[in-house]
Amino acid sequence: MRDTFVKTLIEIAKKDKKVHLITGDLGFGVLKPFWEEFPEQFTNAGIAEQNMTGLAAGMALEGKIVYTYSIGNFPTLRCLEQIRNDCAYHNANVKVVCVGGGFVYGSLGMSHHATEDLSIMRALPGVTVLAPGDLVEAEYATKAIYENNGTCYLRLGRGGEKRIHEKLNEFKIGEAxxxxxxxxxxxxxxxxxxxxxxxxxxxxxxxxxxxxxxxxxxxxxxxxxxxxxxxxxxxxxxxxxxxxxxxxxxxxxxxxxxxxxxxxxxxxxxxxxxxxxxxxxxxxxxxxxxxxxxxxxxxxxxxxxxxx
Structure with a gap:
């Protein structure tokens, strides 16, 4: 799913210079094609997720469409206050992306098990929450949150997920x-x-x-x-x-x-x-x-x- 996300975001960024991707100092193997093509639309905030989210909120309030990217609980629980106060409260155009929902990083222990994120993120007023089931849904979800104004959460798997759909005739936020x-x-x-x-x-x-x-x-x-x-x-x-x-x-x-x-x-x-x-x-x-x-x-x- 993460490769599909990056490929889709690259296509979006080609058409819209307002799109900006911020990473919390990881994912370089998969994110490399993005930063090589759009160095001015990419920031490595370091291992400082609270700062990453605050930076994203500020950029969004100045007109950018910002995606934050990290694994497991790091882009959500570690910086929950910043998502709540800086992003959600201001309806900032920040798209929080977690790669590795559930037990994807199971061998790294409970600190990396993202098993409370959906409940916590959906409790935040005005935040849209998506968790695609396969690569096709991941592609459409990445496009959908770009088009959806306001703070969104996108929960992805890691890779190797089976394809459910050959194609989707229609994809809308809020529809099963x-x-x-x-x-x-x-x-x-x-x-x-x-x-x-x-x-x-x-x-x-x-x-x-x-x-x-x-x-x-x-x-x-x-x-x-x-x-x-x-x-x-x-x-x-x-x-x-x-x-x-x-x-x-x-x-x-x-x-x-x-x-x-x-x-x-x-x-x-x-x-x-x-x-x-x-x-x-x-x-x-x-x-x-x-x-x-x-x-x-x-x-x-x-x-x-x-x-x-």
Whole structure:
């Protein structure tokens, strides 16, 4: 996803000299094509994320469209006060980009596990939050936040994510995308965890369960209409996220369901069960440890449906 982000940003920067990219002293391998082509539109702020964000806010308030870029929690939690006070409060045109959402940097320990970012960023008034599920969504999301005035958060995977879509006829902030139709159960996911969802759906088919699949590249504003349709059509809605289940994507879905007069569907939230990981290992390994691998997703859903 990060390569797709950079390639897309290069195309945007060619057309708009107001675009500026600031890094917190990392990502040089992937960012090199950008800074070589646009040295006047690139700044390395050093390992000083608070300064990076304050600088971005100031540039944005002077007319720039600024992307800040770092890994895991560094462009969000480390400089949360600056995002809140300098960017969000002033509706500054700052696009905060995290590469490595969830357990991407799993082997580096909990300081690098970005598992609270969606809940925290979506709690900030006026901040738009996106978490694309594949390379195609990442491309469209990068373009969408450029066109969207105000502070945005873009949560990316790292690389190697499976392609969901061959192409998208339309992409809009705030709209979910139906990937596959099914019956009885709808699986809703956000971000790069969708590769596990695809595999889980294939496992479920083997036991006679054919779920509908939706990807939500936008977490805020959430697609209320799609949720309402699912609540009427299906017996079970399952939310999948590589994130704490408290305050994140599943919570956003439950907020909508809770205001419906007669929601038919039951809700199952699958994610990190309100804990920090004291385990280190690859992203794939940690997903399995914490119940968000394909086989464990499929097992949870099959067990719930047996009770209907």
């Amino acid at each position: 995308i139906k990937v596959r139709d099914g019956s009885k159960v709808a699986i809703l996911s956000t971000g790069a965890i969708f590769d596990e969802v695809i595999e889980a759906s294939e496992l479920l088919k083997r036991v006679g369960i054919t779920p509908s699949l939706y990807t939500f590249p936008t977490v805020k504003p959430i697609d209320k209409k799609a949720i309402e349709v699912c609540a009427e059509k299906y017996e079970l809605i399952v939310t999948i996220e590589e994130h704490n289940i408290i305050g994140g994507f599943g919570s956003a879905i439950s907020e909508v369901l809770g205001e419906l007069r007669v929601p038919k569907a039951r809700l199952l939230k699958i994610g990190l069960e309100d804990k920090y990981s004291s385990v280190v290992g690859s992203q794939k390994y940690l997903r399995d440890v914490y119940g968000i691998s394909a086989i464990k997703i499929a097992k949870r859903i099959a067990e719930i449906l047996e009770g209907f």
